[in-house]
Amino acid sequence: MTNTNCLEDIRCPKCGQEDRFFITGCAQFEVTDDGSEAVGGHEWDDESSTRCPGCGHDAPLKDFRVRPDLPPDPEGKNDDHAAWAGAAVARFIEVTATDEEDALGDLLADLMHWSDRNNYDFDAALDRARLHYEAETTPESSP
Numbered sequence: 001m002t003n004t005n006c007l008e009d010i011r012c013p014k015c016g017q018e019d020r021f022f023i024t025g026c027a028q029f030e031v032t033d034d035g036s037e038a039v040g041g042h043e044w045d046d047e048s049s050t051r052c053p054g055c056g057h058d059a060p061l062k063d064f065r066v067r068p069d070l071p072p073d074p075e076g077k078n079d080d081h082a083a084w085a086g087a088a089v090a091r092f093i094e095v096t097a098t099d100e101e102d103a104l105g106d107l108l109a110d111l112m113h114w115s116d117r118n119n120y121d122f123d124a125a126l127d128r129a130r131l132h133y134e135a136e137t138t139p140e141s142s143p
């Protein structure tokens, strides 16, 4: 789904979810001794605390903006690919309690150990992954 309104260019950088977020904003209330009532609308900005209900990632809204420097996506599926990997990394962090900044390297090292114990050729799989990535990020008009 591509958002074109309130969530245009907003996507969870961890899991790729883009349908729903919890954003802490500001609103004005008329308060009397009897209670309160919202007056007017509400607002938020790029510094507003934002949480992804998909994976729990919590950061300022600006961190959820889609980065403009992503490689080409000729098949329009790279968000899905990233989201699937994001789910795996999120689960890895959950199981191992590793720091987020170390998760990718730790996961790759653990996959090397897993490959040793399950008769897989990690280097061959990594070569295959690079070929897939190159195909998925090369514009179709390129030779």
Ligand SMILES: [Zn+2]
Binding pocket: 012, 013, 014, 015, 016, 017, 052, 053, 054, 055, 056, 057
């Ligand atoms: Zn998320």
